[in-house]
Amino acid sequence: MSARPALEIAVTSPAGARAARENGADRVELCAALELGGLTPSAALVEAVAREGVPAHVLVRCRPGDFVHTAEEIRLMAAEVRSVIASGASGVVIGALTADGDLDTVAVARLVEAARASGRPVDITLHRAVDQSADPVATAALLPSLGLTRVLTSGGAPTAAEGRETIAAMAAAAPGLQVMAGGGVRPADIPSLLSAGAxxxxxxxxxxxxxxxGGRWIPLGAGGASAEQDTHFVTDPEVVAEARRAMEGEGRGPAPG
Incomplete structure (x- = not known):
């Protein structure tokens, strides 16, 4: 019997973790700077979210931009992996590519080793570096042998709904891996993503x-073009609840095939 599909919500705060937990999420991915695609959160933030009682998988990404990392950046992220696990993370979300677009297996192995050094079970997910790789399907097939348990992917497309066929191919190529569809997902997309094999x-x-x-607004860095845009993202509990209902199959017709 296949396991129940899991719902993961990306959050940036303890309040977001509570909203996710209270409305049906199975776990959260915790990051900072969601508007930049996510960066490693502080140890204090990891500790605060871990206290909320929902499994927290923590993104380890030391900077925005591409996923081709220097040796110094890999050393930093290995230290961040150890730090977030010590702070209560139940999983880490990692990744690195070579300049040719292949999975940087040496770097990934180092990050996996850092995660395993904690001595307790920790889930390890490859983040959406897979979607910028030269061959997402081949990359997914490599992951179980490297000790990863999951891949987060849009199927190499701008959104997971557009990458549905590649997501199906990734699931077929790596049967021991949890393929998690992510990237522009709306609750209405969930039934078709599950039927594709996610x-x-x-x-x-x-x-x-x-x-x-209060007072007047002035732009700080790349904060936004207006006072209304210069803000941050928070978790919408209604969207989480709608996603949970979609996961449970409300309104879903029979799966194709």
Whole structure:
């Protein structure tokens, strides 16, 4: 019997973790700077989210941009892996590519080794570096032998709904791997992603927080083109609940085939 499909919500705060937990998420992916695609959160933030009682898989990504990392960056991220696990993470989300677009197996092995050094069971997910790789299907097939348990992917497309066929191919190529569909996922997309072979679904369920600043607004860095845009994302509990209902099959017709 196949396991129940899992719902993962990307969050950036303890409040987001509570919203996810209370509305049906099975786990959260915790990061900072969601608007930049996510960066490694602080140890204090990991500790706070771990106390919320929902499994927290923590993104380890030391900078925005591409996934071709220097040796110094890999050393830093290995230290971050150890730090977030010590702070209570139940999993880590990692990845690195070579300049040719292949999985950087040496770098990934080092990050996996850092995760295993904790001495307790830790889930290890390859993040969406897979979607910028030269061959997402071949990359997915490599992961079980490297000790990874999951891959987060849009199937190499701008959104998971558009990459549905590749997601199906990835699931077929790596039967021991949990293929988690993520990237622009809306609750309405979930039934078709599950029928394609995804065994988990990831979405941010985000909405812009209302600015609560006093005084006048001035731009700080790349914060936004206006006071309304210069804010941060928060988790929308209604979207989480809608996603949970979609995971349970409400309104879903029979799966094709």
């Amino acid at each position: 065994s988990a679904v990831h979405l941010s369920a985000k909405t812009r927080a209302l600015p609560l600043r």
